[in-house]
Amino acid sequence: MIAEIGHFALIAAFVLAAVQMSFPLYGAHRGDIGLMDLAKTTALAQFALVLLSFAALVNAFVTSDFSVLNVIQNSHSDKPLLYKISGAWGNHEGSLLLWVLILTLFGAMVASFGRNLPPQLRARTLAIQGMIAFGFIAFMLFTSNPFERVLVPPANGQGLNPLLQDPGLAFHPPFLYFGYVGLSISFSFAVAALIEGKVDAAWARWVRPWTLAAWCGLSVGIGLGSWWAYYELGWGGFWFWDPVENASFIPWLFATALLHSAIVVEKRDALKSWTILLAILAFSMSLLGTFLVRSGVLTSVHAFATDPERGVFILLLLVIAIGGSLTLFAIRAPSLQPGGLFRPISREGGLLLNNLFLSVAALTVLLGTLYPLFLDVLEAGKVSVGPPYFNATFGPLMVPILAAMVVGPLLSWKRGDILSALSTLWFAGTVALAAIAITLIYSGVDGILPAIGVGAAAWIIIGSCMELAERVKLFQSSAADTWRRLRQTPRSVYGMTIAHLGVGVLLAGVIGTTAFKTESVQNMKIGQSVAVSNYTFTLDNVVSLQGPNYVAERAVFVITEGDSLIASVNAERRRYPVEQDMTTEAGIHTTWLADLYAVIGEGSRSAGWTTRLYKNPLTPWIWFGTIIMAIGGLVSLSDRRLRIGAPSNSRKKAVSSRPIPAGAQ
Template sequence: MIPEIGQFALALALAVALVQSVLPLMGTARNNVIWMRSATATSVLLTVLVAIAFGALMWSFVVSDFTVVNVASNSHSLKPMLFKVAATWGSHEGSLLLWVLILVIFGLGVSLLAQNIPLKLKARTLAVQAWISAGFLSFMLFTSNPFDRVFPAPLDGQDLNPLLQDVGLAMHPPFLYLGYVGFSIVFSFAVAALIEGRVDPAWARWVRPWTLAAWVFLTLGIVLGSWWAYYELGWGGWWFWDPVENVSFMPWLAGTALFHSAIVTEKRDSFKSWTILLAVLTFSLSLLGTFVVRSGLLTSVHAFSVDPERGIYILALLAIAIGGSLTLFAVRAPQMEGGGLFAPISREAGLLINNLLLATATATVLFGTLYPLLLEAVTGEKISVGPPYYNVSFVPIMLVLVLVMGIGPLLSWKRADLRGVLDRLKWVAGLSLLAALAVWYLDTGGPALAVLSIGLAAWLLGAVLTEWAGRIRLGEVPLAESMRRARNLPRAHYGMVVAHAGLAVCMIGFVGSSAWKSEVVVFAEPGTELEIAGFDVRFEGVEDLRGPNYLSRMGTLTVTRNGSYVTTLRPERRAYPVAGSSTTESAIRTTLAGDLYASIQEPASEDEQGRWTLRILYEPLVVWIWIGSGLLALGGVLSLSDRRLRVGAPRKRTRPAPAPVVAE
C-alpha cells in the first residue's frame, strides 16, 4: 500500500508541476495577481507530494519490502540500517527521486523566503523551475518508476553495490545533488530575467545567495566523493580525471565564475550578459552530467543506468532546456548591454580575466571528457584521456588564475593603481620565491611544475593576508583600532579571505600528494618487512572476521621508525556473499606531514604460503586537501551568512524618537 501511495503522489506531483509551469506565466501576461501568487501555493503542494513519494520509497527500504523491484535490486535484510536508508538514493530510480525532491525544495525556498522579489519575476522563476520539475517527473514516471512491483517477491534482496555501502558515499549524493540542482534555481532566475528582458543589480543581488549556496553544497559533494575514493578504492588516489568526476567538476568551475560575475553585476551594473550566460551554462553542465551517468555511455561505479532509451529521453530534455534557454539568450542579450565603464586595470578587469580563465578551464575539461565518448560513438575506437592531458592543458590555466587571484582583490573598482598594488605585494613575491627555492632545495629532483605550484600557493596565501591586513590597517594604526576594524569587516569579506586561503592550502595538498608520493607493492607473507619514506613496516599476518553482511580478512601491519613504535595498520578485504563482490578497506595513519596508507588484496596464489598483495604508500601533505576544501566551504558559508546576501531577511526598523516633553 505504501508504494502505491508514493506512486500516486508522483502522478499528482506531475499534474501540479504542469499547472505551476503555465498558470503563473499566464498571470504575468494578463497581470493577474492571483494567478501569479498561485505559484507559492503550488510550490508548497508540489514539495509535499514529492516528499511523500520519497518517504514512501525510504520506508520500503527500511522495512525491506522486496515486492518493490528497486528494493529487491538494491537492498538486503541483513544490511545495516544506515545503508538501507542510503540505498534509497543508491539506485538510478531512487537518486532521480532525490534529485526531484531537492529541485522542488529549492523552488519552495524561493517561494517562501524571497519575499522582496518583484511578483512577476518570482512567478516567472517558479514557473521555469516547474518546467524542469515536470520534465524530470515525467522521465521518472515513464521510464524510471521507483515503485515498480515484482510478484512473486524474492525471499531476500540482491544487496546494494558493496562499494556504495560506506558512510562517505552515503553522504556524497545528497550534497552533490544539492549543488547540481541548486544551480537550477539560478537557471530559472536567468530564464525569467530573459523573458522579462531586464537584468539589473537588484536581480544579481537576489541570485547571489542561491548561487553561493549551490556552490558550497557542490564543493562538499565533490570533496566527499574524492575522500571516499581515496580511502575506499585501495589505490591511494583522490582524483583520476574520470568522466564522472569531471561532470561534477565542470559545474563547479562554471559556478565559481558565475558567482564572481554576479558580484560585478550587483556592484557595477556590468557583466549582465556574462552572468546570464554563465547561469545557463552552469545548470546545462549539471544536466550534461545527468545525461552522462544515466544514458549508458559509461559503465562505472558512479553510473546509474545503462539503458540507451533513458539516455534518449534525457537528451531530449537536455536539448529543450539548453537549446531553448540559449535561443532566448541570443534574442535578449543585445538588450542587456551597458553598465558602468571601467579601465583595463581595475577590479572589474581582474574579475573578467578570472571569468575567462575559468571558462577556458571548463572548456578544457569538457573537451577531455566528451572527445573519447564522441570518438567511440563515431568510429568505434576507444581511447582514454587521463592525467597527462590535464597536466599539460588544465593545470597551467589554473596556475595563471592563482596568480591573478593574488592581485585582483587589491584592485579598486573602476580604476586601479597597478604599480601601487604590486608595491604592496613585493614582500609576498619575495617570500613566495623563497618558498619555491626551499622546496627545490629539499627535493632537487622534484618536478619544476610542482615547485612553481608551491610558490604560487604561497603567493596566493600571502596576498590574501596582505589584503586583509590592509583592510584593517594593521601596523598603520594602534592594534586596538585594527581589531575594531577587523570586527566590523563584513562576513562576505571574511568569506572571500577564507575561501582564497583554502584554495592555497588545497594546492599544497594537491602538489605534495602527487609529485612526491612514494609507493611499494610487494607479495607479502607473515614476517615480510619493507621500508618506505623512513618507516619500517612489518606484515604480521591476516585474521578472519565476520561483519553484518560481509566476511572480512584483516591484515596487521606494525609500523616503526628508527626502532620506535609508530602505529599499527589494519587494512581489510571484505567479501559480500549476496552481492558476489568484494571491497578494499584501507588503513591510514594521518598527520599534517603526510599519510601512511596501506591496502591488502586477495592472496596472489593458493599455495601453502598464503602470500598477499600488499600496497603501501606515503602521500605527503595529502590531508591539506581536506583541510583546504573545508576552508573553501567555510568561506562560502561565511559569505552566505552575511546579512546583505540573505534575500528576504527582515530589516531592522528604528522606532521614531519620542516627542520631547515640553514643560508648561
Template sequence: MIVELGHYALILALAASLIQSVIPALGAYRGDARMMEVGQSSSLGVFLLLAFAFSALTVAYVTSDFSVLNVYENSHSAKPMLYKITGVWGNHEGSMLLWVLILAFFGALVASFGRDLPPSLRANVLSVQAWILTAFLAFILFTSNPFARLFPAPFEGQDLNPILQDVGLAIHPPLLYLGYVGFSIAFSFAVAALMDGKIDAAWARWVRPWTLTAWIFLTLGISMGSYWAYYELGWGGWWFWDPVENASFMPWLSGTALLHSAVVMEKRSALKVWTILLAILTFSLSLLGTFLVRSGVLTSVHAFATDPSRGVFILMILCIFIGGSLALFAFRASTLESGGLFQPVSREGALVLNNLFLTTAAATVLIGTLYPLLLEMVTGEKISVGAPFFNLTFGPLMVPLLLAVPFGPLLAWKRGDIAGATQRLYWAVGAALLTAIIAIALTQGTEVLASLGLGLGVWLLIGSLTDLAERANFRKAGLSKGFARLKGLPRSAFGTTLAHFGLGVTVIGIVCVSAFETEIVTSMEPGGTREAGGYEIRFDGMSKRQGPNFSEEVGTFTVLDAGRALGTMESARRLYTARQMPTTEAGIRTNWFSQLYISLGDSAANGGATVVRIWYKPWVTLIWIGTLFMAFGGMVSLADRRLRVGAPAARKSLHASGAKA
C-alpha cells in the first residue's frame, strides 16, 4: 500500500507543479498578489509530496519488497542495511527521484527564505523552478517510474551493482545533486530577471548565496567522487577525464566563473549581460551532464541508463530549457544597461580575466567530451579523447589563471596598481622561487616542470595569505591592532583566502603525485618482499572470508621501515554472489599526506604467486584536503551577513534595493 501511495504522491506533485508553473508567473504579469502567493504554498506542497514519495521508495528497499521492479533489480535481502538505503538512489529511477526531490527542496527554500525578494521576481523564480520540475516529473512518470510492480513478486532480488556497495554512495550522489540541481536557482533567477526586465546589483546580491551554496556542494561532490573512484576501482588514479566526470566538472568551472562575475555585478553593477548568460550556461551544463549519464550515449562506470527513449526525452528537455532561455536572453540582452566602467588593471579586470580562462577551460572540456560522440553520430567512426588531450589543452589554460589569482584581491576596484600589488607579493614570489630551486636541486634537474608546479602551488599558498596580512598591517599597527583589524574584516574575505589557499594545496598534491609517484607491478609469493617509496612491503599470504552477500580472497601485507614493522595492509578480490560480479578492494595506508596503495591481480593456478600492483603516492591526500579548504572557504563566505538569505539585519537594505529595482 505504501508503494501505491508513493506513486500517487508523485502524480499529485506533477499536478501541483503544473499549477505552480503557471499561476505565479501569470500573477506577476498581471500584478495580482494573490496569484503570486500561490507559488509559495505550492512549492512547499510539492516538496512534501516528493519527500513522501521518496520515503515510500526507501521503505520498499528497507523491507526488501521485491514486488517493486526497482527494488528487485537493485537490492537483495542479504545486503547490509546501509546499502539497502543508499541503493534507493544507486539506480536510474531512484536517483531521478532524488534529483527532483532536491529540485523541489531548493524551490521550497526560496519560498521560505526569499520573502525579502520583490514579489514579482520571487513569483517568476518559483514558476521557472516549477517548469523544470514539471518536465522531470513527467520524465519520471512516463519513462522511469520507480514504483512499477512485478506480478508475481520474486522471492529474491538481483542485488545492487557491487561497485556501488560502498559508503561513497551515501555521500557522493547527494552532494553532487545538491550542486547540480542547486544551480537551477541561479538559472531561475536569471530567467525570472529577464522576464521582469529588471537586473541590477540587488539581483546579484540575491543570487550569490544560492550560487555559492550549489558551488560548495558540487565541490564536495566532485572531491568525494574522485576519492571514491580512487580507492574503489583499484586503478590507483584520482581523475580519469571520464566523460561523466567531465560532465560534473564543466558546471563547476562555469559556476566558479559565475561566482566571480556576480561579485563584479554586485560591487560595480557591471557585467550584467555576462553574469546572466553564465547563470543560464551553468545550469545548462548541469542538464547536459544529466543527459550524458542517463541517455545511453556513453559507456561508463558512472552511467545509469542505456535506454535511448529516455535519452530522447531528456534531449527534448534540454532543447526546451536551454534553447528557450537563450532565446529569451537574446531578446532581452539589448535592453540591459552595460553598468559601471572600470580599467583593465583593476579588481574587476582580474575577475574578468578569471572568467575568460575558466569559461575557455570549460569549453575545452566540453569539446573533448562531445567531439567523439558527434564524430560517431556523423561518420560512424569511433575514437576516444583521453588524458593526453585534456592535459595538453586544459593544463596550459590553468597556469596563467593560477599565476593571476593572488593579484585579484590586492587590486583596487575600478582602477588598480599592478606594480603596487606585485610589491606586496614579494614574499610569495620569493617563496615560490625558492621552492622551485630546491625542488630542481633535489631532483637533479630531471623534473623541472614539476618543480615549477610546486613553486606555483606555494605561490598560491603565500599569495592567498598576503591579502589578509596587508589588511591587518602587522608591521605598522602591531599585533594587537593587527588582529583587531582582522577581526573586523567581513567573513567573505576569509572565505576567499581559504578557497585560494585550498587551490594551492590541491595544486601541490596534483604535482607531487603526478611527477613523483612510484608504481610496481609484480608477482609475489608468500614471504616475498618489494620496495616502494622507501618502505619494504612483505606479502604474508592469502586467506578467504565470507561477507553478508559476497565472498572474498584477502591478501595481507606487512609494511616495514628499516626492518621495523609499521603495520599491516589488506587488499581483497571480492565476488558478489547474486550478480557473480568481481570487484577489487584496494589496501591503503596513509602516512601523513602520502599513501601506500596495494591492489591485487590474479593468482596463479596452483595458488602460489599473486599479481600485485603497488603504488607509493607522495602527498596525494593534499588533492582532497585542498578541496575541503575550498568548500570550507565557501561556507565561511556564506556565513557573511551580507550573503545570509533572510538575515533580520539585512531586511531593511534588501527592501530598499527591491524598491529601487
C-alpha cells in the first residue's frame, strides 16, 4: 500500500511538472503575475510529493518489503539498517528518485528563497526546472519504476553489492547528486536569461550562490568517492580515471570555471555569453554523466544494470535539453551586449586564463573518456584509455592554472601590474623554487614533474596566505588598521583564500601519494616482519570473525618505527554469502604526514598470506584539501552580498567599494 502511495505521489509530481513547465512560461511572456506565481506553488508542491515518494521507497527498504521488485534485487533482511537505507539509492531506479528529489529540492529553494528575483526571471527559471523534472519523472514512470511489485514475493532479497555496503559510499551519492543536480539551477538561470535576452551583473549575482552550493556538494561527493576507492578497493590509489569518476569530474571542472567567470560578469559585465555557455555545459556534463552510467555505452566497475531502451530515453532527454539550450544559445547569445574591455594582464585576464585551461582540461578528460566509444562505433576495436593518457594531458594543463591562481587575485581589474603582483609574492616564489630544488636532490633528476608539483603546492599555500596578508596590510600598517581591514574583508574573499589553500593542500597530497609512495608485496606468515620505508609491519595474527551479513578474515598488523610502537591496524577480507562476493577492507593508520596502509589477500595459516603494504606520504591531505575547498565555498556562500534576500544592502556596499557596472539592477 505504501509503495502505491509513493508511485501515485510520483505521478502527481509528474502532472505538476507539466503545469510548471508551461503556464509560468506563458505567464512570463504575457506579463501575467498570476500565471507566473503558479511556478512557486507547483515547485513547492512537487518537492513535497517527491519527498513523500522517496520516503515510501526508503520505507519499503527499511521494512524489507519483498513484494517490491527493487527491494528484492537490492536488499536482504540481514543487512544492517544503514545499508538498508542506502540501498534505496544504491540502484538505478532508486538513485533516479534521489536525483529527482534533489532536483525538486532546488526548485523549491528557488521558489522560497528567490523572493528578490524579478518575477519573470523566477518564473522562467522554475519553468525550465519543471521541464527537467518532467523529463526525468517520465523516464522513471515509463522505464524505471522503483515501486514495481511482484506477484509472488520471495522469502528474502538478493542483497546489495557488498562494495556498496560501506559508510563512505552510503553518503557519496547524496552529496554527488546535490552537486550534479544543483548545477541544473545555473542551467535554468542561463536558459531563462537567454529567453529574456538579458545577462547583467544582477543575474550573475543570483546565479553564483547556486553554483557555489552545487560546487561544494560536488567537491565533497567526489572526495567521498575517492576516499572510498582508496580504502575499499585496496589498490592504494585514490583516483582511477574510471569513466564514472570522470563523469563526475568533468562537471566539476566546468562548474569551477563557471564560478570564476560569473565573477567577471558580476564585477565587469564582460564574458557574458561565455558564462552562459559554461552554465549550460556544466549541467549538460552532469546529464551526460547520468547517460554514461546508465546507458551502458561505456563499461565501468560502477555501472548500473544497463538497458538499451533506457539508454535511448536518456539520449533523447539529452538531445532535447542540451540541443535545445545550445540552439537557443546560438540564436540569442550573439546579440548579448559585450561588456567592459580589459587588458590581457588584469584580474579578468587571470580569470579568463583559468577558464580557458579548466575548459580545455574538461574537454581533454571528456575525450579520454569517450575515445573507446568512438573507436567502438567506428569498429576500430575495443580499447580502454588508461591513466597514462590522463596523467600526460591533464597534469601539464593544470600547471599554468596553479601558477596563475596566486597571482590573479593580486591583479587589479581592467589593467593589472604583474611585476608588482610578483614582487608581493617574492617569499612564496623563493620557497617554491627551494622546494623544487630540494625535491630534485632528494628524488633524482627523473622526478621533474613531481618536483614542479611540490613547488606549486608550496607556491599556492604560501602565496594565498600572502595575498590575504597584503590585502589587510599585515605588518605594513598599524595593528588596528589591519584588524579593521580584516573585519571589512568580504567573506567571499576569505572563501577564495580558503578554497585556494585547499587546492594547495590537495595538490601536495596528490603529488605525495603518486610520486613518493613505498609499496611492498609479499607472502607473510604469522610473526613475520617486513620493512616499508622507515616502518616495520609485523603480521601479528589472523583471526576469523562473523559480521552482521558477512564472515571475515582479519589480519592484525603491528607497525613499529625503530623501537617504538606506532600502531596496530586491522586489514580484512570479507565474504558476503548472500551476494557471493568478496571485499577487502584496508587497515590504515594515519599520521598527519602519511598513511600506513595494509591489505591482506588470499592465504592460509600454513602457506601464509599475500600482503600488500604501503607507506603513502601526504595522502590524508587529499581529503583535508577537499574539505578545506568545500569549507571555502561555504564561507563564500555566507557572504551577505550573495545571501539571497539582501539585494539592497549588497547594492550599497558595492557602490561604496567599487563602481558597479551599468545595467545592474
